[in-house]
Amino acid sequence: MKYYQSLIALSIMEKIISSIRNEALMLEGLFNGLDELTWKAETSFKSWSPEIILSHLLYFDRMTIYSLNDLDKFNEEATFLFKTFASETNSLTRAQIVKDRLLIDSRSSMIAEWKASNQEMTNIFFNVEPDQRCQWFGPDMSARMFMVARYMETWSHSQAIYELLDEPRHYTDDIEHIVDIGVKTFKWSFRNRKLDVPEIIPYIELISPTGETWSFNEINNEESIIGLASDFCHVVTQNRNIKDTELEVNGKISEHWMSIAQCFAGEPEDPPEQGERN
Known part of the structure; x- marks a missing residue:
């Protein structure tokens, strides 16, 4: 063993x-x-x-x-x-x-x-x-x-x-690591800002660069984030404002999370303004 x-x-x-x-x-x-x-x-x-x-x-x-x-x-x-x-x-x-x-x-x-x-x-x-x-x-x-x-x-x-x-970026399924840490830092993103952590955790369904479907958490039609894994990675690493991606974000909790998502440690950071990085 x-x-x-x-x-x-x-x-x-x-x-x-x-x-x-x-x-x-x-x-x-x-x-x-x-x-x-x-x-x-x-x-x-x-x-x-x-x-x-x-x-x-x-x-x-x-x-x-x-x-x-x-x-x-x-x-x-x-x-x-x-x-x-x-x-x-x-x-x-x-x-x-x-x-x-x-x-x-x-x-x-x-x-x-x-x-x-x-x-x-x-x-x-x-x-x-x-x-x-x-x-x-x-x-x-x-x-x-x-x-x-x-x-x-x-x-x-x-x-x-x-x-x-x-220069355009070529994405690979290696970004699954970032998706994983992005999903796991849902609670951290709120706690790091001294905000109450929502009781409902959004359902996440993402398409990988090779076309696979990566899904997390229980299916929830009212709170969900659906789209490209690369877009999700850009949001949780704060390379993109959520409004500059094609992610489909449903529900107030999901919207709030995507506006403050932070998958890295340290002081609370704000994402770029809409249109600042795309």
């Missing part, structure tokens, strides 16, 4: 890590195609440049490694982050301070360091049990959810690069 459970556990981590590596390859292609001006240009995500976005991904991939392999370093960097966030409230300023912390000046060096850290992170977590607890800034997380969160953040931040380049 223990051997059988280990095989199942390995397949779970293998699937998530494969998705991270797939996304990293696509993002690497985007970054390699940027010239120096575009590398430092403002994107539609809080005016972060591609340079800032990649430094952010690199820094937190490294923090993920430290959480397992070097707790002293993790705690040192966590102290730095808490002090930075306490003294600075502007998202871009915070991100700039994190970038400067890396002491990497050139585009090629930043890309190379990110590739190396992302590969190291996925290699380490490939052999970690999915239920193993990992230290983070708030409550600790399972290794599985840790990797889902890294995939989600990489996928989410990539969108700003696609928008900057006005």
